[in-house]
Amino acid sequence: TLPQDAAGAVWTAQSLQGLFEGVHLTSEQSAQGPAVFEKAGCVKCHRRSALGATAGPDLTSLGWRRQRAEVLESLLYPSQELHEEYPTVIVALRDGTTAVGLLQRSADGGMQVFNAAAEIRKFQQSEIESVRSHTVSAMPAGTLDRLTAEEIRSLVAWLTSVDGIPQPHQDDDGQEEE
Structure with missing residues (x-):
């Protein structure tokens, strides 16, 4: 049943x-x-x-x-098993905001983060203060x-x-x- x-x-x-x-x-x-x-x-x-x-x-x-x-x-x-090929990160930006999601390199040399709402945020390297691993899945x-x-x-x-x-x-x- x-x-x-x-x-x-x-x-x-x-x-x-x-x-x-x-x-x-x-x-x-x-x-x-x-x-x-x-x-x-x-x-x-x-x-x-x-x-x-x-x-x-x-x-x-x-x-x-x-x-x-x-x-x-x-x-x-x-979040029980995170995959190395799909790292979830916290990106701290110089403007004081953060982005959380799957890290992807963009074709123009910047970064993009794909979040749980399926939104992509793109950043240039100069906008990024720090990037650190996150232990919570983007799923x-x-x-x-x-x-x-x-x-x-x-x-x-x-x-x-x-x-x-x-x-x-x-x-x-x-x-x-x-």
């Missing part, structure tokens, strides 16, 4: 425990994933195949690299809270699918899930 199935819930690992237990994911569930990917706002930063943007990690091969439980945990707690916490449990299941099924086919993943015992 699904956990409380209401968009607007504050989802946690505990409330979603068992979301995939005893469930055979289908291609039909996976097919709902792109719409949920858009609804959740993932497309603003992430790419999966031809859908989405490139500011954050490309999720196309996620089905080969991660188990469903790992993907769900990353969605629930985005906003609570991304799943606007989704129902069924939508979360479809999103994770799609993200971990290969060519639209949900992949069997091994559980903690090394056994294939049924």
Whole structure:
């Protein structure tokens, strides 16, 4: 059975425990994933195949690299595991303002920061006072809270699918899930 199935819930690992237990994911569930990917706002930063943007990690091969439980945990707690290729920084500017987000070098030699609202702020080197690492992901916490449990299941099924086919993943015992 699904956990409380209401968009607007504050989802946690505990409330979603068992979301995939005893469930055979289908291609039909996976097919709902792109719409949920858009609804959740993932497309603003992430790419999966031809859908989405490139500011954050490309999720196309996620089905080969991660188990469903790992993907769900990353969605629930985005700051738990930060990726070196996508550093979140705090940029202090000489005018006293700051910018927080993913650091990207711009083609003109300056910097740009892509924030959690999917906005890009560009700076020239001369405008920057300091840049330091931030331990909070640019991916906003609570991304799943606007989704129902069924939508979360479809999103994770799609993200971990290969060519639209949900992949069997091994559980903690090394056994294939049924």
